[in-house]
Amino acid sequence: MTRWHVASRVLAAVAGGYAVSTVAGVGLVQALPLPRADAVMAGVLSTYLVYGAAVVWCFGARTARHAWLGLLITGAFFAALGVLGGSVRS
Amino acid sequence: MKGGLRQSMAWLHTWAGLPVGWVLYFVFLTGTLGYFDSEIDQWMRPEASLPPPALSQVEGLALALARLEQVAARAPRWTVFPPSGHDVPHVTISWSTVDASGRPLRRSETLDATTGAPFRTRATGGGQTLYQLHYTLHYLPSATARWLVGICSMLMLVALVSGVITHKKILADFFTFRPRQGQRSWLDIHNLVGVTALPFHLVITYSGLVFFVFTYMAPVVDATYGRDGRDRFFDEAFRNPDIPPPVGAPAPLAPLVSLYDEAVRHWGEEPVRVASFYNPGDRNARVVFTRTHVDPVSNGGRMVFDGATGELLDRFDRRTGPMVVNHALLGLHEGLFAGPVLRWLYFLTGLLGTAMIGTGLVLWTAKRKAKLAPAGGTPPAAVRVIEHLNVGTVVGLPIGIAAYFWANRLLPVGMADRAAWEVHALFLAWLAMLALPWLRPPDRAWHDSLRLAACAYAALPVLNALTTDQHLGVTIPAGAWALAGFDLVSLATGLGFGVAAVVLRRQEVAVAAAERLPDGMPAVSGATPLPEDAAG
């Protein structure tokens, strides 16, 4: 476990976690069958759950690579959710 | 990370908590005092009448309007906080105006019910400034403070979650406290106050983040509403009332009693928390009542009246779905719905949260020193610095807050920038306490700080008696419990710090005695239990 691995995890947790939680928020806004303002409210309120979970994941994952991979998959999931939800809506 | 999930979570818990521990301690302690902001306000304005006269809301509103027509007839908007329950004993009014150079300015007054004129009170920040410190951080620009508090709160959330995961025997150790065992005792207290009040810690931290969620998570709003659509979102989400511009034709305000009765009909007794008057005196006047908080989700209820005709234009109470969650979180954080019993529970639980952070900080150094103690090594510079910060904050900040109250009584009433200097006193005293451990060995610094804190709080009621006529001998017979409560809590706080000083002293005597034991006996380090007889 080198210093670089720790740095990589910290970066994943702080920046990656923020990015994923933002994507999750936007994805939920698109996917939730609610009036626009309500959906945005639900989206922003959920972001901290995702952020918190992402940070815990980044330090709990077996390797730094796993940490990043998990974030990518989660981000992709919410992005897909947003795209699908958006297309159902419009 | 090596060693499995629990170890990596322990690592995360330590390094998420430690760097922001002092800020979080500050945020929790000053925020906790906010649950009694109104009581502190009253204590810091001893010129206001005692006890506050029993004034109904509608009488209070009438008093406010009379005063506002006198001093702010041309203001575009008046705001009135009518008296309600224990929280708001006096009527407060505020209005917008412009200063000599044309800049917008808000003025506010607290009214004396017997004369209808404002109280001539000393300039003070009161309980409001004190509790606002927990998100303004006072000397920082507001945006910087917001982000800093947000980052610290997020780390707090992470520390809470990782702390729970890493706590192996969270149920088996739920009731465990083993005193006089150094590091283990600190860990027990840390766990006890952390776990028993966990719902509070989680909700307060999460909801604290929600206050500025549109700042921290702006991209989510922008992605839907566009970069300049923030206001549109707020209008849609919060249904801000449509206020038309004034038409310029004067019209008297409709009788307020009928508007108030309408509010009572829908919302019950003492229904109004804030009454706002837009375009007062104009034919396009609007009166907006905001509902008193009666439970965690009721905040934000609103009635909009046509100010000239008195017609109810819009009323809305129950929100739906995510808006309820938002309001419930904010309502739970502020605790304005809480009556006396619940307010005390909020206050005491807040102190548990503060204690959790404080013991966490102390635990960090205790652990490292315990590791070094058998080898007889001196702790590395980093550990020493952190220990100094711990002394200077864990006990130093309460001393700073005491200094805020002392300054309120001792600074000359006519002094320029008086209110600002009260706050300076807080930070200067804290700064001095932060400097102390550099001048004294840490053990001595703990002692000196604890004793000073004990004196600073225990002597506050005395200072109050010497400088005002609202001391315990007057306030208790008069049944003015907000004021008496302040003095009594100060006494109790002083007593608490005194007891802490005595306990610490005894432990040190015990440790010293144990260290003098003949060779072969282990020197008592933080991690080994003290012999019972030596400790007593």
Added chain:
Amino acid sequence: MTVVAFALCYAGFALLSLSQARNHRRVYGGDRHGRRRWGRWAGWTLLGSGALASAAAWGPGTGAVAFLGLATFAAVAVALLLTYAPRLVMRTAAAAVSVAVAAAFALAM
């Protein structure tokens, strides 16, 4: 009603603490499994009654907040008593139940 709710929470946590093997041994010496299980049921029941009493006094929303606050300090009190006067835990719990019942009757009158 605050007293009723707090007393119920206190008694509930007291029984729950004594239903844990380590605390049970400390107070009673041996480990009687059946008694511990009975204590666990009774403890949860009392805690649940504390929640109901809070809800009855303050309504569901405010009551939930009050219950959590009261339960926090009930748990802290039990922990301190277990440390400094373990023999008193059961006795104070019994006293708390009587107080709760008496206070509830007094309020119902």
